[in-house]
Amino acid sequence: MTTRMKVLQKLDSVKDPEIPSVSVVDLGIIYDVKVDEGNVEVEAMPTFSGCPALDIIKRDIKEAIEAIEGITSVEVKYIREPIWTTDRVTERGKVQLKDYGIAPPEERSGDEWRVPCPYCDSVYTTMDNIFGPAACRSILYCKSCKNPFEAMKPVAI
Numbered sequence: 001m002t003t004r005m006k007v008l009q010k011l012d013s014v015k016d017p018e019i020p021s022v023s024v025v026d027l028g029i030i031y032d033v034k035v036d037e038g039n040v041e042v043e044a045m046p047t048f049s050g051c052p053a054l055d056i057i058k059r060d061i062k063e064a065i066e067a068i069e070g071i072t073s074v075e076v077k078y079i080r081e082p083i084w085t086t087d088r089v090t091e092r093g094k095v096q097l098k099d100y101g102i103a104p105p106e107e108r109s110g111d112e113w114r115v116p117c118p119y120c121d122s123v124y125t126t127m128d129n130i131f132g133p134a135a136c137r138s139i140l141y142c143k144s145c146k147n148p149f150e151a152m153k154p155v156a157i
Contacts, residue, residue: 002035003035003040003068003070003071004033004035006068007033007035007040007042007065007068008025008030008033010064010065010067010068011023011024011025011030011033011042011061011064011065012025012026013064014057014060014061014064015060016053016057017053017056017057017060018053018133018134019097019100019102020100021096021097021099021100022093022096022097022100023093024044024057024060024061025090026089026090026092026093026096027047027088027089027093028045028084028087028088028089028090028093029044029045029046029047029057029084029088030042030043030044030045031043031044031045031079031082037072038070038071038072038073039072039073039074039075040065040071040073040074040075041074041075041076041077042061042065042074042075042076042077043077043078043079044057044058044061044076044077044078044079045078045079045082045083045084045088046078046084047084047135047136047155048134048135048136049080050135051134051135051136052134053134054078058076058078061074061076062074062076083155084155085155085156086105086152086153086154086155086156087105087156089104089105089152097118097152098118101118101119101149101150102118102137102149102150102151102152103115103116103117103118103140103149103150103151103152104118104151104152105151105152105153105154105155106154113154115140115151117140117142117144117145117147117149118149119142119145119147119149120142120144120145120147122142122143122144122145124142124143124144125140125141125142125143126140126141126143127139127140128140128141128148130153132150132151133150136152136153136155137150137151137152137153138150138151138153139151
């Protein structure tokens with residue numbers, strides 16, 4: 001296994017601190033990994049530039065990669081272009097979000113945002129608050145199963 005593959009495999013174990021069921025890989029924030037002998041450079045994309053978890057994510061990425069034998073240095077950079085979009089969340093990441101009780105990003109049709117409930121899959125849902133516990137999430141309510149839930153805000157270019 002190449003060192004780059006080992007790094008990517010290790011990054012799969014680094015979880016988003018605000019959504020501990022989803023790895024940074026499945027969330028789609030890892031843009032590129034460069035390996036030159038024992039030196040590793042990771043380019044990551046913040047979901048939102050004001051995300052309070054960025055320092056924690058950077059630290060966790062660095063610590064995970066430093067644990068790989070033969071790694072001598074790790075640099076983690078946040079890039080601003082291209083911007084992260086919800087299209088980058090993997091299919092596995094969408095399942096992990098739903099299992100955690102967060103509706104994964106859905107395809108938008110024009111200005112309409114239909115969000116199925118992660119608990120019962122009903123689309124009989126309403127937006128309670130556009131502002132959720134994190135900038136990338138909103139709070140919704142399912143009128144079918146009567147559960148409040150969070151949803152990833154759709155972000156597209």
